[in-house]
Amino acid sequence: MLEFLETITGVPTPLLFGQLLLGLINGAFYAMLSLGLAVIFGLLNIINFTHGAQFMMGAFVAWMLLAWAGIGYWGALILAPLIVGATGVVIERLMISRLYKLDHLYGLLLTFGIGLMIEGVFRNEFGSSGLPYRIPAELSGAWDLGFMFMPIYRGWVVVFSLVICLATWLVIEKTRLGAYLRAATENAPLVQAFGVNVPRMITLTYGAGVALAALAGVLAAPIYSVNPQMGTNLIIVVFAVVVIGGMGSILGSVITGFGLGVVEGLTKVYWPEASATVIFVIMAIVLLTRPAGLFGRA
Amino acid sequence: MTDINRRTVLAAGAGMGALPFTRARAQAANTIKIALLCDFSGTYRDVTGPNELACVRQAAAEFANRGFNIEVVYADNQNRADVGSNITRTWFDTGGVDCIVDGGASSVALAVNDVVREKNKVYVNSSSATSDLTGRACSPNLVHWTYDTYMLAKSTGGATVRAGGDSWYFITADYAFGHALERDTANFVRQAGGRVLGQVRTPFPGTTDFSSFLVQAQASRAKVIGLANAGSDTINCIKQASEFGITRRGIKLASLLMFMPDVHSLGLEQTQGLICTETFYWDLNDRTRAFTRRVAGQLQPNVPLCMNHAGGYASVLHYLKAVADMGVPQAKANGAEVVARMKAMPCDDDCFGPGSIRQDGRKLHPAYLFEVKSPSESRGRFDYYKVLQTTGGDEAFRPMAEGNCSLVRS
Known part of the structure; x- marks a missing residue:
């Protein structure tokens, strides 16, 4: 069987398994980031282009907590999303909330501008080469899976983000709060008439979406260079993921996130030069054949 | 005797107006x-x-x-x-x-x-x-x-081959710089009797995860992974290579272009023992x-x-x-x-x-092969390098005749 696989793929099977696994790990980041975007778009109708900057802020806040307050990885995993989420709440109240009545484009431009400004401030303050952040002692080391060497930390990233994605999906689909959220998406005035404070719910949803980005940032800090442009590199791909999954579809963004991570991983074996482009090729094809995305409602 | 008419006034005014301009132009000159x-x-x-x-x-x-x-x-x-x-x-x-x-x-x-x-x-x-x-x-x-890439290849690449790293796999940033650095280093490896087992070209900019490429490099069973990239690409490669236990399994990383700010960003814990070449070090x-x-x-x-x-x-x-x-x-x-x-x-x-x-x-000056200090060796702020080897300017760079520069032939 394995030999058969090797013959048809032209790549040694252990290497192929390794690449699938690595693709899944990258997919975990795509899934978490696109999840936050989908939640925000679903309820606020805002295409949150600040998401990359907020992912980067999560990583930086983790670094600051360690360097300035001596709070390690586990503390940062809870505190960084709260802190960055709080800045999201402020941004939503002060600026984004004024744009709900206008076209999508205005929200996109505003959040894009805010993202550039945040990035600029961090670049001025910390430079571009980045800061060191260590893998926590409990998760360092690796398992030898036979076909590849699997860092424990990467395994943790996959499991943890799966749990987070599932939890978010459950909250939105299976709880009363989620029902309010979904109802407010459909018809906000009606939900408000039932005595639900919709503006506050919207603010907190934005905060939660931002917190998800920051959480992904903390997860990324030990394995990627913590630098101001780390979000920019990822966010364009994540937008493609959201578009392919179907704007606003929670489950769609999670499944597409993991799926495209795997596709990208395989491209890295067969045609490495194209690995940065393959997701956009898929996006173009999906937009041509299913404009609402794979899981979106037309 | 001279009649001051409107035309002379205008001409004088125009001349006055031109004065600051001529001064500015004189200054620019x-x-x-x-x-x-x-x-x-x-x-x-x-x-x-x-x-x-x-x-x-x-x-x-x-x-x-x-x-x-x-x-x-x-x-x-x-x-x-x-x-x-x-x-x-x-x-x-x-x-x-x-x-x-x-x-x-x-x-x-x-x-x-x-x-x-x-x-x-x-x-x-x-x-x-x-x-x-x-x-x-x-x-x-x-x-x-x-x-330049030739000098880096000769200094860092040459030293790595001499230390026993005779089979190489390159992780190369997919643009002019990466290609040149890979080409120049591969030439040195081959001249020294070593082999190049393969290379992978990574999209630039836009690649953050190199684990996939590192695992491919590892699967080639090369003794040395040559990093023909720079900046955060190099930083991410070094970080992820240590995460995937690649360096612990005895595979050497050759960071062909690494600068002081990169070392500072990674920290000495992760970079200690790496070698790199620069032509200037503050200390x-x-x-x-x-x-x-x-x-x-x-x-x-x-x-x-x-x-x-x-x-x-x-x-x-x-x-x-x-x-x-x-x-x-x-x-x-x-x-x-x-x-x-x-x-x-x-x-x-x-x-x-x-x-x-x-x-x-080509400007000629000495090239220094540095080794990154361990945290215990470092005595102060930015005290990161020790000199392993100094190559004189005449030897460090590509001989003029080999460059195919048209100015030389004429």
């Missing part, structure tokens, strides 16, 4: 305008950017009061060749710029090089890596100052320390000086010496002549010491 083009916003910002600007300004300041004015302007190249050549063109056409400093990423430098030659201005390049600048792309208007000797003290106040607080920054200073200083020697009007009129004068004059500065510029535009 006596001003040398230097323009720094490099990355101020992306991955190469720390290894060029604000620190290099501070160094260029330092050179200008040291040349103040020599009978002409010096103006320094700068721009961000966004690591894009089209942006770089457009800015350069605008600088020459409407900005009155006489000399372009640096250029940044190799792809940008090659584009800028063409524009400077076309306009017959001066181009002193500090941070670009490709050895093609003094090879097939060489120009009578260019001096390539700090280092090399009394002169480099004196220079570092002079610019210290103007640098970004968390970014250590590296050879690119020093190259910005030294190349501008030498350019200004040539300008002073031949006079401003002549220097502004003919860029190739200034570069010819720069080649004829011996170089000497605090960063690189005495040296010279070859006919093909």
Whole structure:
């Protein structure tokens, strides 16, 4: 069987398994980031282009907590999303909330501008080469899976983000709060008439979406260079993921996130030069054949 | 006797109006305008950017009061060749710029090089890596100052092969610089009897996860993984190689281009024992320390000086010496002549010491092979390197005859 696989793929099977696994790990980041975007778009109708900057802020806040307050990885995993989420709440109240009545484009431009400004401030303050952040002692080391060497930390990233994605999906689909959220998406005035404070719910949803980005940032800090442009590199791909999954579809963004991570991983074996482009090729094809995305409602 | 009519008043007024203009033009005629083009916003910002600007300004300041004015302007190249050549063109056409400093990423430098030659201005390049600048792309208007891919390949690559690393796999940034660095290093490996087992070209910019490429490299069973990339690509590779236990399994990483800010960013814990090549280190000797003290106040607080920054200073200083020697009007009129004068004059500065510029535009000075200190060896701020080996300028760079530079053949 394995030999058969090797013959048809032209790549040694252990290497192929390794690449699938690595693709899944990258997919975990795509899934978490696109999840936050989908939640925000679903309820606020805002295409949150600040998401990359907020992912980067999560990583930086983790670094600051360690360097300035001596709070390690586990503390940062809870505190960084709260802190960055709080800045999201402020941004939503002060600026984004004024744009709900206008076209999508205005929200996109505003959040894009805010993202550039945040990035600029961090670049001025910390430079571009980045800061060191260590893998926590409990998760360092690796398992030898036979076909590849699997860092424990990467395994943790996959499991943890799966749990987070599932939890978010459950909250939105299976709880009363989620029902309010979904109802407010459909018809906000009606939900408000039932005595639900919709503006506050919207603010907190934005905060939660931002917190998800920051959480992904903390997860990324030990394995990627913590630098101001780390979000920019990822966010364009994540937008493609959201578009392919179907704007606003929670489950769609999670499944597409993991799926495209795997596709990208395989491209890295067969045609490495194209690995940065393959997701956009898929996006173009999906937009041509299913404009609402794979899981979106037309 | 003279009738003051309306026409004379108008003419006088016009003449008065022209006065400040002529003064401004006289001032411009006596001003040398230097323009720094490099990355101020992306991955190469720390290894060029604000620190290099501070160094260029330092050179200008040291040349103040020599009978002409010096103006320094700068721009961000966004690591894009089209942006770089457009800015350069605008600088020459409407900005009155006489000399372009640096250029940044190799792809940008090659584009800028063409524009400077076309306009017959001066181009002193500090941070670009490709050895093609003094090879097939060489120009009578260019001096390539700090280092190049051939020199890195010979120094870091050669030392790695000598230490027993005779089979290589390259992780290469997929653009002009990465290709040149891979090509030059592969040549050395083969000449030394080693083998190149393969390479993977990674998209630039836009790759953050290198684990997939590292695992492919590992599967090739090469003893050395050559990193033909720079900046955050190198940082991510080193970080992820240690995460995947690649270095612990006895595979060596050859960081073919690594700068002080990269080491600072990764921390000594992760970089200790790695070797790299630079032509400047702040703590090399009394002169480099004196220079570092002079610019210290103007640098970004968390970014250590590296050879690119020093190259910005030294190349501008030498350019200004040539300008002073031949006079401003002549220097502004003919860029190739200034570069010819720069080649004829011996170089000497605090960063690189005495040296010279070859006919093909290559600046010659020693290259140092450094080993990164362990945390316990490091005694203070930015105390990161110890010198393993010094190669003289004549030996460090590619022999002129091998470069295929048209200036040499003619």
